Amino acid sequence: MSEEYTRRGRNWKTAMGVLFLVVATVTLVRDIIIWSPDFVVEFFFNSDVNAQKISLGSIAFGMFMIVWGYKKPNVKTR
Numbered sequence: 273m274s275e276e277y278t279r280r281g282r283n284w285k286t287a288m289g290v291l292f293l294v295v296a297t298v299t300l301v302r303d304i305i306i307w308s309p310d311f312v313v314e315f316f317f318n319s320d321v322n323a324q325k326i327s328l329g330s331i332a333f334g335m336f337m338i339v340w341g342y343k344k345p346n347v348k349t350r
Contacts, residue, residue, distance in 0.1 A: 283341050284341075285337050285338075285340050285341030286337065286338050286341030286342065287341075288334075288337050289333075289334045289335065289336070289337030289338035289339075289340075289341060290334065290338065291334070292330045292331070292333055292334030292337065293330075293331060293334035293335070293338075295330065296327040296328075296330035296331045296334065297327075297331070299323060299327045299330075300312070300324065300327045303315075303323065303324060312324060316328070
């Protein structure tokens with residue numbers, strides 16, 4: 273590999289961010305397949321805490337972790 277390749281974003285924060293995004297997306301797609309999209313959208317706007325709102329929070333947290341992982345400087349190894 274060249275010396276210019278910095279392996280930016282290769283740390284545990286970006287990996288956890290991707291994991292949160294994948295799990296939340298799978299949960300939302302599963303719910304849309306099981307129920308109709310109209311029914312799932314209705315879950316977003318009611319006052320109860322449910323899986324759809326938790327999935328939106330997980331997507332936001334995953335994006336935050338990815339951004340944080342790209343901003344963190346990587347540790348140089350020998």
